[in-house]
Amino acid sequence: MNRTPRDRDTEGRARSARPRDGLGRPLPYGEEGVARQPEGVVRTPEETLVEAQRLLDAGMPFHAHEVLEDAWKSGPREERELWRGLAQLAVGLTHAARGNPTGGAALLARGARSIAPYAAAPPYAVDIGGLSRWAHELADELRRDDTVVVSAAERAPRLRVSR
Template sequence: MTDRDRTSDGKPQNARPRDALGRPLAYGEEGVEPLPEDLQLEPAEAITEGQRLFDHGHPFQAHEVFEAVWKACPPDERPLWQGLAQLAVGLTHLLRGNPSGATSLLKQGQSRIRHYEDEPPYGLDIDGLSSWADHLLTEIERDEPIPEPPAPRLRMP
C-alpha cells in the first residue's frame, strides 16, 4: 500500500489528476487543472465562473466553485449555494452514467433553490434552473441514453 498524498503540513489530500467529471486518473495522466483549495469568490464571480465551467463541460468543478461559496456565505444563503452545488453534481452523475445519483441530487438541488424563486438573488434564473432540472429528470425517467444534456443557464436572459 502506498502512502497517501499529503500537504506540507501533513493534511491528507489526493494529488491524482482528475478528468472533467472529477474522476481520478492514473498518476502521470493529464487531467483538468484543479481549482485552488482556498478558492474564495464573491457570489457574482462564482456565478460567472460556474457558468463558464458548465459551458465547457466541467460541472464537477462548477460544484466546487458553488461549494466554496456555500462554506463561506451567510447562513440564509447556504441553501441557495448548496442547491446550486447539488444541481452541478447531479449533472456530473448523469454524465458519469449514474441516473439514480443524478435523480437524487437534481431533486435535492431543485428543492433548495426553489426557496429563492420569489426574489432570485444575484440575477439567478431560479425558474429556468428548476425547468432545466425538470427536463433532465424527465429524460432520466425515459430510461434512454441522454447523448448531450444541456448545460444550465444560471442567470436570467
C-alpha cells in the same frame, strides 16, 4: 499489511493527488489531467456565478460544483441553501454525464428543492424557475431512460436570467 501511503495536502489532510478528467474522475498517476479548481477561494457572488457558468459551458460541471461549494461554505448563512443547491445541480449534471442516472436524478431533485425557497426573490438574478425546470426535466429523463447519454456541455444550464 503493506499499504501505499495516502496522498496528503500541505495541512496533512488526505487528498488524492491523482490527475482528474473534465468530469472530476480520477485518472492514473502520470496521465495528463484537467487542472483542479483551487479550494477555499472566496469570491463575490458575481465572480462565483461567472466562473461557475464558464465551467458549466465548458462541460466541466464537477469543477463548477467546486466553485459553488466555496460560495456555500463562505457565504452568508441566509444564502447557504442557494449555493448548496446550485452546487448540487452541478454535481447532478456531473453524475448524469458520468453515466450514473440514479445519482444524477437524485442530486438534481435535491438541488431543485434547495433553491426553491429563493424563487420569490431570486438573488443575483439567479434563474430559480429556469433551473428548477431544467433540473426536473433532466431528472425525469434520467429516470425514464437509464441508458441516455448526457453531454455535460450540451446540457449545461443557464444560472442566471439573460440580461
